Each structure stands twice: as structure tokens, then as C-alpha cells.
Amino acid sequence: NAGVTQTPKFRVLKTGQSMTLLCAQDMNHxxxxxxxxxxxxxxxxxxxxxxxxxxxxxxxxxxxxxxxLKKQNFLLGLESAAPSQTSVYFCASSxxxxxxxxxxxxxxxxxxx
Amino acid sequence: DAxxxxxxxxxxxxxxxxxxxxxxxxxxxTDYIHWYRQLPSQGPEYVIHGLTSNVNNRMASLAIAEDxxxxxxxxxxxxxxxAAVYYCILLTHGSSNTGKLxxxxxxxxxVKP
Numbered sequence: 001n002a003g004v005t006q007t008p009k010f011r012v013l014k015t016g017q018s019m020t021l022l023c024a025q026d027m028n029h030x031x032x033x034x035x036x037x038x039x040x041x042x043x044x045x046x047x048x049x050x051x052x053x054x055x056x057x058x059x060x061x062x063x064x065x066x067x068x069l070k071k072q073n074f075l076l077g078l079e080s081a082a083p084s085q086t087s088v089y090f091c092a093s094s095x096x097x098x099x100x101x102x103x104x105x106x107x108x109x110x111x112x113x
Numbered sequence: 114d115a116x117x118x119x120x121x122x123x124x125x126x127x128x129x130x131x132x133x134x135x136x137x138x139x140x141x142x143t144d145y146i147h148w149y150r151q152l153p154s155q156g157p158e159y160v161i162h163g164l165t166s167n168v169n170n171r172m173a174s175l176a177i178a179e180d181x182x183x184x185x186x187x188x189x190x191x192x193x194x195x196a197a198v199y200y201c202i203l204l205t206h207g208s209s210n211t212g213k214l215x216x217x218x219x220x221x222x223x224v225k226p
Binding site: 004031033035041042043044045048050058059090092094096101102103104105106107 | 156
């Protein structure tokens with residue numbers, strides 16, 4: 001049982017390049033989330049999904065897009081990376097409406113130069 | 114969304130109890146109180162959650178004030194491994210809930226040997 005797996009773990013991008021971060025969960029969870037964490041800060045919600053085929057904006061959605069084509073996967077895309085998107089990105093999933101725990105991945109450290 | 118207030122940092126000695134406070138004076142009747150912690154260079158992990166009654170699990174205890182405007186996370190015997198950032202988060206339960214966790218700054222706990 002792998003839990004929540006994020007791919008890749010590290011990435012360096014040049015300004016203007018695009019990339020996709022993959023989050024996969026094997027717990028049959030309905031809810032999935034993408035967060036970013038800047039140094040010394042708490043996590044901020046980028047986008048989230050309450051089920052296959054659904055997505056919604058979080059606190060800081062600008063510059064990111066997401067897709068949830070399969071229940072187990074939640075993709076975060078950066079179409080044109082900017083240095084301000086240098087951060088650690090965390091994915092999470094949970095089963096129900098907030099009464100159970102959320103499980104987090106180990107993070108993806110992204111640097112945009 | 115109702116907000117929480119936590120001290121920025123706390124210190125504890127190893128093998129002593131730790132009481133981490135959280136104020137949430139605007140909590141609503143359907144808000145659950147969740148605690149997560151984030152060890153260095155890791156994703157957050159669930160600690161405990163509750164609604165009205167005090168809760169215990171293998172990691173910690175959660176004491177909730179009678180008026181629910183504050184709560185305290187209790188680590189009964191701190192170890193060096195408990196050094197982390199602890200987040201107190203309110204999560205609204207109900208049909209419109211999406212389970213999304215909104216993180217504040219949290220409390221950085223230092224444990225001294």
C-alpha cells in the first residue's frame with residue numbers, strides 16, 4: 001500500500017518551460033488536493049478535486065491547471081513556469097468530507113531559474 | 114472560513130508533556146478541529162481530530178474547551194522525533210464540505226534533550 005505518491009521528487013525548470021506533476025493514490029479516495037509551500041510558510045491550497053472529472057480553485061490557483069481524469073490520479077500543470085513558482089508542492093487525498101484524515105505525499109521540490 | 118490562532122513557537126524538554134494551544138473563537142457548530150504536524154522535509158501527517166469531546170489516540174490527546182473556542186493538543190511524553198510544525202485546522206462538516214485543509218503558520222515545537 002503506497003498511499004500518496006508524487007512524481008517527480010525534484011525538478012529544475014527554466015522560465016517559460018512547462019511541466020506536469022503527477023499525484024497518484026491507491027486508497028480509493030474521492031478527494032484530492034494540491035498545495036504549495038514556500039520557505040518558512042504554511043501550505044497554501046492551489047486546486048482541489050472532489051471526485052473524478054471535477055476540479056476547483058483553491059487559495060492560489062493562478063498559473064496552474066489541474067486535471068482528474070482518473071479517480072486515482074490528480075495532475076498539476078504549469079504551462080509557463082515563473083521563478084515565483086519555485087516551491088515545494090504537496091499532494092494530498094482524503095476519503096470523505098473532512099471527518100477523516102488526509103494523507104500527504106512526500107513533496108516535489110521545484111526550482112524555476 | 115473560521116480561523117485559528119496558534120503561538121509561533123514553543124519549547125519542551127524531552128520526556129516531558131507538551132501542551133500546544135489553539136484559539137478558534139469563531140468556530141461554528143459543524144466545524145471539526147483537526148491537528149496535523151509536519152516533520153522537517155516531509156509532508157504533513159494527521160495527528161488527531163475532534164468535534165466536542167476530548168479525544169485520545171496513540172499519538173496524542175485533544176482537549177476541547179466546553180465552549181469550543183479553544184483546544185489543546187497534548188503530547189504526553191515528548192521525544193526528539195516530535196520536533197515539528199503543528200497545525201490546528203478547522204474543517205466544516207456537511208454536504209457542502211470539500212474537505213480542504215486551510216493551513217495557517219502553525220506552531221514550531223522544539224524538543225530539547
